[in-house]
Amino acid sequence: MSTVVEIKNLTKDYELGFWRKRKVRALDDLSLTINRGEIFGFLGANGAGKTTTIKLLMRLIFPTSGTARILDRDLQDVRMHERIGYLPENPYFYDYLTAREFLHYCAEIFGFSAAERKQRATALLARVKLDERRWDTQLRKFSKGMLQRVGLAQSLINDPEIVFLDEPMSGLDPIGRREVRDLIATLRQEGKTVFMCTHILSDIEVLCDRIGIMRGGKLSYLGHLDELQQKSGEETVFEVVVKGTDARSLEEHLPGAGSNINIVETTSGLRVQVARENSIDEVIAALRKSGGQLVSVQPVRQSLEELFVSEAGQQSAAND
Secondary structure, X not given: OOEEEEEEEEEEEEEEOOXXXXXXXXXXXXXXXXXXXXXXEEEEOXXXXXXXXXXXXXXXOOOOEEEEEEOOEEOOOHHHHHHEEEEOOOOOOOOOOEHHHHHHHHHHHOOOOHHHHHHHHHHHHHHOOOOHHHOOOEHHHOOHHHHHHHHHHHHOOOOOOEEEEEOOOOOOOHHHHXXXXXXXXXXXXXXXXXXXXXXXXXXXXXXXXXXXXXEOOEEEEEEOHHHHHHHOOOOOEEEEEEEOOOHHHHHHOOOOOHHHEEEEEEOOXXXXXXXXXXXXXXXXXXHHHHOOEEEEEEEEOOOHHHHHHHHHOOOOOOOO
């Protein structure tokens, strides 16, 4: 599997203050590689260094030390930008251009002909599900969610090999989030690489092949989500959902269950949590004796939110 992003010991210091300047380290010795064709989720609390990393890769700011390469080209090689796409966290567009005009403008920067510009603008506005009635409306009249769709379209205008997305779900309603999530998934099917920063952890769980978690400017964790769950060291708990009986009747047929089984009553039935997989058979046998019905059996693991809080920690720093 080839590498499309290679970061080595990347560090960024800022100077704060006027008379007595002091250095603040926003990114501390980051080393990271992204593989071709994967969706990589970049997580961290505000101020952890996520947006700083993307801005360094886009050459919007410059590193204090360290190096990085994208598509086997140094960041200083501007030819690399012909092959990448970028959606910033807070995109700003020309207010008095329409959505269609703006995409025509972006396509012209990449050297597309007039016919190609028209074709790509039409195809991408449809792909990001922007209402066709708004294609010729000035961008200053767009909501944040609509601008986000236009931003996604411009990030794909040059058919990039890798797309950098900083909070791509920002400002979108649940339907919009689902549509953008589906779009990102299709990018992987097309062989493109996606480097995505987001605070919406459910999207990370659904989309990402690997994740990186930043803490205080340093990379706290790098790997697959299931590896992070294993790293937490917690044993898997199984939950058996039943109905048609009550807790007392079920407990009568579970002699010696002890601390391995915990029964919780809900409005829709009982949720029985067991610490050992072989205890599931005991619960099902007791359920049959008590006249209840089995609804489901499923493992219950720590959510990504719990893992994220544990790994990234609580930070009170300002925004990236």
